[in-house]
Amino acid sequence: MSKSILITGGAGFIGSHVIQLFVEKYPAYTIVNLDALTYAGNLENLKAVEGASNYTFEKADIQDEAALKAIFEKHSITDVIHLAAESHVDRSITDPLAFVKTNVFGTVNLLNAAKEFWKDNLSDHLFYHVSTDEVYGSLHDGGFFLETTAYDPQSPYSASKASSDHFVRAYANTYGMKTVISNCSNNYGPNHFPEKLIPLCIHNIKNNKPLPVYGKGENVRDWLFVKDHARAIDTVFHQGRTGETYNIGGFNEWKNIDIVKLLCAKMDEKLGRDAGTSEKLITYVKDRAGHDLRYAIDATKIQKELGWEPSLQFEEGIEITIDWFLANQDWLDRITSGAYQEYYDKHYNN
Numbered sequence: 445m446s447k448s449i450l451i452t453g454g455a456g457f458i459g460s461h462v463i464q465l466f467v468e469k470y471p472a473y474t475i476v477n478l479d480a481l482t483y484a485g486n487l488e489n490l491k492a493v494e495g496a497s498n499y500t501f502e503k504a505d506i507q508d509e510a511a512l513k514a515i516f517e518k519h520s521i522t523d524v525i526h527l528a529a530e531s532h533v534d535r536s537i538t539d540p541l542a543f544v545k546t547n548v549f550g551t552v553n554l555l556n557a558a559k560e561f562w563k564d565n566l567s568d569h570l571f572y573h574v575s576t577d578e579v580y581g582s583l584h585d586g587g588f589f590l591e592t593t594a595y596d597p598q599s600p601y602s603a604s605k606a607s608s609d610h611f612v613r614a615y616a617n618t619y620g621m622k623t624v625i626s627n628c629s630n631n632y633g634p635n636h637f638p639e640k641l642i643p644l645c646i647h648n649i650k651n652n653k654p655l656p657v658y659g660k661g662e663n664v665r666d667w668l669f670v671k672d673h674a675r676a677i678d679t680v681f682h683q684g685r686t687g688e689t690y691n692i693g694g695f696n697e698w699k700n701i702d703i704v705k706l707l708c709a710k711m712d713e714k715l716g717r718d719a720g721t722s723e724k725l726i727t728y729v730k731d732r733a734g735h736d737l738r739y740a741i742d743a744t745k746i747q748k749e750l751g752w753e754p755s756l757q758f759e760e761g762i763e764i765t766i767d768w769f770l771a772n773q774d775w776l777d778r779i780t781s782g783a784y785q786e787y788y789d790k791h792y793n794n
């Protein structure tokens with residue numbers, strides 16, 4: 445069946461890879477990218493597809509009820525893949541309300557728009573909500589997050605994502621909407637906004653600037669290459685069972701300090717610096733408030749049920765990522781001017 449899929453947040457980091465995959469792999473689908481172009485949204489991320497005949501961009505805010513209604517009608521939307529969100533934990537600590545507005549209110553607004561537009565045949569349409577492993581809280585005593593792990597969000601960001609997940613399940617339960625949710629671990633790769641650990645370090649190493657490591661650098665994250673997340677989203681969208689949750693991760697846990705050291709070593713090599721040069725930039729700074737110790741996803745369900753697994757080893761993915769950032773200095777320069785510098789100075793000078 446021909447589909448007209450609304451992908452929200454398509455100008456962001458993960459969304460841009462999802463859009464590219466769907467536009468190129470499914471020429472018979474119409475792909476509508478709805479994005480408000482906040483500081484994190486960048487149409488440059490979509491250069492590869494901007495001229496494609498099955499791709500359209502709509503600048504809109506998911507909080508805007510009238511705009512959503514018009515976009516559903518204009519494009520006869522058949523399915524939604526919802527990625528638009530405020531995504532940075534540090535920003536959620538200084539401005540939690542922005543996260544409530546987009547991640548909670550915006551998601552409910554989008555659910556309402558879909559429910560209203562599809563009201564005559566709700567069960568023919570899918571609302572796919574893209575979420576995070578942070579909803580499960582922090583692992584302190586070993587183990588992994590399973591799909592059945594109880595929600596225990598600890599930051600304003602994860603609380604807002606948990607809330608949006610609950611609303612999606614409530615709409616399935618109450619109104620019979622066809623929904624699916626996936627909860628993924630930390631992504632890295634091209635187009636990653638340099639407020640996040642990996643691109644921030646790549647940018648700072650390149651410019652000989654301090655590498656701010658929160659606390660003792662002992663916190664652990666499970667990293668997945670962004671294109672593998674996009675492949676997983678494709679898999680869940682097409683093969684996932686309605687009403688189910690799928691955890692997505694790389695079985696690839698790293699302490700922050702070890703990632704930073706790996707980036708230093710790789711970049712010394714690539715930039716022709718003496719071994720050990722960039723490590724001198726490592727600077728331990730004040731810890732993130734309420735910093736979750738460890739996230740680790742058990743991705744067995746999606747592997748066994750849907751046959752998805754990561755395609756890249758971490759070292760390969762990191763090489764591709766560093767090379768991409770070094771080859772796309774203009775992209776980085778444009779993003780790190782102006783508002784980014786203000787954010788950076790305010791955040792790291794306090």
Ligand code: NAD
Nearest residue numbers: 453455456457458480481482484485505506528529531631
């Ligand atoms: P991002 O911050 O890079 O991009 C978010 C996009 O959403 C931007 O293009 C932005 O302009 C858009 N947006 C923000 N508010 C909007 C609004 N009110 N209306 C319309 N568009 C709006 O985020 P990302 O890292 O690409 O994350 C995408 C999704 O995946 C989020 O829902 C996030 O919670 C989830 N996720 C991210 C990760 C990760 O490691 N980055 C891991 C798991 C899940």
Ligand code: DAU
Nearest residue numbers: 531532533576577578629630639640641656657658663700
């Ligand atoms: O787990 C999935 C989540 O991963 C996503 O839902 C979020 O949208 C995404 O931003 C990411 O959240 P994290 O907080 O884990 O990512 P971040 O890159 O901000 O931080 C990774 C780790 O590095 C974390 O333990 C905090 C630490 N850190 C981060 C920054 C920006 C530092 O030590 N120094 C820094 O300057």
